[in-house]
Amino acid sequence: MPDEEIAEEGVATPLETxxxxxxxxxxxxxxxxxxxxxxEQPQPTSAAAEEVDCVVIGLGAGGAPLLARLAQxxxxxxxxxxxxxxxxxxxxxxxxxxxxxxxxxxxRLAAGGNPLAMGRNNSGTGVGGSTLHYTAYTPRPLPxxxxxxxxFGVGEDxxxxxxxxxxxxxxxxxxxxxxxxxxxxxxxxxxxxxPLAPLPLNSAAQLMVRGAEKLGIRTSPAANAAxxxxxxxxxxxxxxxxxxxxxxxxxxxxxxxxxxxxxYIPLAVKYGADIRPNSYVTEIERNAxxxxxxxxxxxxxxxxxxxxxxxxxxxxxxxxxxxxLLNELALTSGQVGRNLMAHTGIQVWGTFPEEVRPTKGxxxxxxxxxxxxxxxxxxxxxxxxxxxxVMPVTFAGQVARGRKLWGQALRDYLRQFNHIAGINILGDCxxxxxxxxxxxxxxxxxxxxxxxxxxxxxxxxxxxxAHAEKTMRxxxxxxxxTDIWSFDRYAHVIGTARMGxxxxxAVVDRNGRAFDVPNLYISDNSTFPxxxxxxxxxxxxxxxxxxxxxxxxxxx
Amino acid sequence: xxxxxxxxxxxxSEATRAALTQRLAETSQAAAYEPQFFAPATYRLLVAxxxxxxxxxxxxxxxPLAPAVDQRLATGKSDGWRYDAxxxxxxxxxxxxxxxxxxxxxxxxxxxxxxxxxxxxxVIEAVASGTPPGEVWQTLSASRFFEEVLAELTIIYYAHPxxxxxIGYTGYADLPAWTKIGLNEKExxxx
Numbered sequence: 001m002p003d004e005e006i007a008e009e010g011v012a013t014p015l016e017t018x019x020x021x022x023x024x025x026x027x028x029x030x031x032x033x034x035x036x037x038x039x040e041q042p043q044p045t046s047a048a049a050e051e052v053d054c055v056v057i058g059l060g061a062g063g064a065p066l067l068a069r070l071a072q073x074x075x076x077x078x079x080x081x082x083x084x085x086x087x088x089x090x091x092x093x094x095x096x097x098x099x100x101x102x103x104x105x106x107x108r109l110a111a112g113g114n115p116l117a118m119g120r121n122n123s124g125t126g127v128g129g130s131t132l133h134y135t136a137y138t139p140r141p142l143p144x145x146x147x148x149x150x151x152f153g154v155g156e157d158x159x160x161x162x163x164x165x166x167x168x169x170x171x172x173x174x175x176x177x178x179x180x181x182x183x184x185x186x187x188x189x190x191x192x193x194x195p196l197a198p199l200p201l202n203s204a205a206q207l208m209v210r211g212a213e214k215l216g217i218r219t220s221p222a223a224n225a226a227x228x229x230x231x232x233x234x235x236x237x238x239x240x241x242x243x244x245x246x247x248x249x250x251x252x253x254x255x256x257x258x259x260x261x262x263x264y265i266p267l268a269v270k271y272g273a274d275i276r277p278n279s280y281v282t283e284i285e286r287n288a289x290x291x292x293x294x295x296x297x298x299x300x301x302x303x304x305x306x307x308x309x310x311x312x313x314x315x316x317x318x319x320x321x322x323x324x325l326l327n328e329l330a331l332t333s334g335q336v337g338r339n340l341m342a343h344t345g346i347q348v349w350g351t352f353p354e355e356v357r358p359t360k361g362x363x364x365x366x367x368x369x370x371x372x373x374x375x376x377x378x379x380x381x382x383x384x385x386x387x388x389x390v391m392p393v394t395f396a397g398q399v400a401r402g403r404k405l406w407g408q409a410l411r412d413y414l415r416q417f418n419h420i421a422g423i424n425i426l427g428d429c430x431x432x433x434x435x436x437x438x439x440x441x442x443x444x445x446x447x448x449x450x451x452x453x454x455x456x457x458x459x460x461x462x463x464x465x466a467h468a469e470k471t472m473r474x475x476x477x478x479x480x481x482t483d484i485w486s487f488d489r490y491a492h493v494i495g496t497a498r499m500g501x502x503x504x505x506a507v508v509d510r511n512g513r514a515f516d517v518p519n520l521y522i523s524d525n526s527t528f529p530x531x532x533x534x535x536x537x538x539x540x541x542x543x544x545x546x547x548x549x550x551x552x553x554x555x556x
Numbered sequence: 557x558x559x560x561x562x563x564x565x566x567x568x569s570e571a572t573r574a575a576l577t578q579r580l581a582e583t584s585q586a587a588a589y590e591p592q593f594f595a596p597a598t599y600r601l602l603v604a605x606x607x608x609x610x611x612x613x614x615x616x617x618x619x620p621l622a623p624a625v626d627q628r629l630a631t632g633k634s635d636g637w638r639y640d641a642x643x644x645x646x647x648x649x650x651x652x653x654x655x656x657x658x659x660x661x662x663x664x665x666x667x668x669x670x671x672x673x674x675x676x677x678x679v680i681e682a683v684a685s686g687t688p689p690g691e692v693w694q695t696l697s698a699s700r701f702f703e704e705v706l707a708e709l710t711i712i713y714y715a716h717p718x719x720x721x722x723i724g725y726t727g728y729a730d731l732p733a734w735t736k737i738g739l740n741e742k743e744x745x746x747x
Binding site: 090091092093094095096097098100103104105106107108109110111115116117118119120123200201202203206207242243244245246247253352354355356357359360361391392393396397399400401404406407408410411414415416417418442445452 | 571
């Protein structure tokens with residue numbers, strides 16, 4: 001009986017060690033034994049260590065745009081990316097399991113009342129970061145997304161206005177090639193429309209149009225950072241149009257999706273940026289003045305050190321605060337790891353008499369922002385509505401988790417796959433003291449303390465989700481769906497190193513510069529003071545360019 | 557078209573074909589698979605539980621589910637996160653499968669593998685309910701354990717080409733571009 005054996009080995013003596021995983025325990029014991037015997041010391045890292053102007057840690061939406069900007073300005077820049085550099089045409093299979101390598105698969109602990117699924121739901125690794133598997137849904141935030149506190153008295157205002165960010169939104173949209181409607185139906189008029197026409201609507205988008213029309217909800221083809229026509233990309237050449245594979249979340253194999261590896265990274269390389277894949281940062285060194293002086297990292301099992309004048313930390317809202325906490329860096333505000341937010345993201349699924357074939361086409365084909373500030377709302381902020389395509393294995397996993405179907409019932413339901421379509425929301429989230437990231441005492445497979453993410457949906461998120469669920473069930477019923485069910489979920493980790501006006505309650509200033517450490521900048525979703533009611537990628541890229549510009553302005 | 561028909565065609569990319577071919581090769585080796593992480597008895601129990609969570613009575617050779625779990629646990633691979641409420645995956649699986657035996661004993665005074673299919677389903681229903689009998693479940697969250705095991709086995713099952721045929725999925729045959737993507741629209745290769 002395995003249970004008794006385990007009861008003795010794992011549970012009866014929990015205080016013996018904080019490491020619960022038996023294999024890890026074994027490795028640690030072996031390491032301990034090895035440490036007792038004299039060993040050849042590892043070679044000290046190169047004494048004539050190189051020094052560069054800037055090191056950038058992380059090559060996703062936060063790191064890649066500023067890397068290109070810094071390289072274009074003629075600075076000597078090195079980028080350290082924990083994951084590999086892929087060749088999408090030959091490496092990316094149209095198969096979800098085979099693409100697992102796109103996710104940050106070191107284990108993270110999900111705690112609280114609504115534990116956040118990480119891995120494929122919420123993380124990325126590789127040159128391009130999470131943009132390698134983002135759905136490329138790139139709406140701009142609306143101006144009042146940045147003024148929640150002013151408008152509602154809760155949450156936080158951004159220390160930046162929409163007008164300050166708008167030129168950067170435009171620059172990103174034009175550079176990476178966003179396909180979308182012109183004019184855009186919500187928000188202020190724009191000097192320039194999207195560079196490409198919207199992508200074609202797939203079945204789920206057509207169904208959402210049908211249901212929303214009956215309810216008087218306006219819809220529009222969405223803005224997606226995937227090309228509806230061939231597009232010229234500096235540093236790359238002509239990128240091909242989207243082939244409607246629908247595998248955005250498993251990596252785009254033809255470069256049509258505007259991930260960082262086919263946009264800002266080739267631009268950075270063209271201007272001399274030094275990209276170092278498979279480089280996992282182990283230490284951030286400081287000098288006597290408390291300034292960052294060097295970064296130590298492991299590449300192919302070898303330790304390296306690169307000295308730098310400035311550091312840009314762009315590792316995302318989990319690894320960025322984790323590196324700060326591990327290195328005891330920029331902690332005086334007490335806000336590192338705090339204010340963890342996640343977008344409300346409830347999905348509603350239904351079965352239709354028509355054939356849907358939900359994998360084909362850009363997943364988020366349609367949008368409505370009529371629910372941005374709903375009139376009858378009993379909550380703060382709002383959300384957008386989106387039609388969603390889905391890949392089969394992802395969907396099956398959600399059915400298992402969300403519907404708890406098993407046995408014959410599970411197989412029978414999934415036989416209807418080609419008739420199933422979904423819609424979801426992406427809504428704001430308020431910071432709360434109970435929602436934060438901390439370092440646990442458990443070690444991961446790199447021997448580093450695992451992060452533990454506490455997240456519990458609070459009253460505002462619960463109310464918004466209820467409002468959204470009713471709205472979406474109504475839309476789906478009006479569109480002709482039967483067997484409607486919902487899957488409550490939260491996506492995107494945001495806000496664990498927030499920006500603000502003062503170092504008393506924020507980690508970085510409005511330019512992304514750490515209050516505590518003048519040569520440290522943070523550029524990723526960890527700096528967001530509020531979650532926004534739109535997908536974060538476009539805003540992360542815009543802030544990245546702005547941070548680079550402000551840095552360059554101050555460079556003497 | 558079925559998977560068998562589509563796989564050798566130019567509708568499937570080299571990378572995709574390699575992944576799917578590899579998965580099929582693992583299927584043919586599954587019968588002879590020797591567990592690397594689980595003790596033989598625990599492994600048999602996992603096979604029996606998987607056969608109720610995803611029953612495949614119509615298939616002479618079922619889509620193998622347990623080998624992938626055993627391999628993952630043996631190599632210490634993670635899917636990037638775990639419920640903080642659960643112990644590490646290896647411990648959770650061994651504890652939970654032990655708990656399944658405790659339920660079988662509590663309800664039917666027999667080993668899980670000796671029970672009829674409907675009795676086995678009663679045991680699984682007890683885990684899914686979140687409050688099964690047995691000492692193990694005092695410390696291990698039954699509902700979270702059930703969710704984790706069900707999700708992992710479901711993902712393994714539906715990643716298999718035979719299961720994808722079953723649900724009429726042909727999305728892996730994505731060359732050249734899909735042009736018929738609206739309601740009731742199909743390419744010839746989807747017929």
